[in-house]
Amino acid sequence: MPWRRVHCSICPIDRQLLRGTFHFYQGHAFLVPVKYVDGEIKTARLYEDDRLLGPANTTQQEIIDKGAGRFGLYRDRWGYFGPALMFSTSDNTDPNTNGRKYHLR
Numbered sequence: 001m002p003w004r005r006v007h008c009s010i011c012p013i014d015r016q017l018l019r020g021t022f023h024f025y026q027g028h029a030f031l032v033p034v035k036y037v038d039g040e041i042k043t044a045r046l047y048e049d050d051r052l053l054g055p056a057n058t059t060q061q062e063i064i065d066k067g068a069g070r071f072g073l074y075r076d077r078w079g080y081f082g083p084a085l086m087f088s089t090s091d092n093t094d095p096n097t098n099g100r101k102y103h104l105r
Helices: 059-065
Strands: 025-026 027-035 045-049 070-074 084-089 102-104
Touching: 027 045, 059 070, 059 102
Parallel strands: none
Antiparallel strands: 025 027, 027 084, 045 102, 070 084
16 A cells, blocks of 8 residues: 555644643743744743743843743853743743743744
């Protein structure tokens, strides 16, 4: 039987969805390696479900201390391959258990 390509319109891959474990860093900050970024890293926007988070490009210390949706993309300094996203959720909950999805666009 010859090999055939099957198109699955029901299950497209969302490259902007952040997957895997969000690693607790300090305070309100979590880290996740970023595989796909469309466009410039410094102009990336982070969404919690459909809500835009920010401010973007916040200092690491502000993310740790204040949280509340702040985030920044950084070069690999924590042992990941490629850029890493340091972020906090809108309400400073654990993104691994709060039931929300995070997209980087």
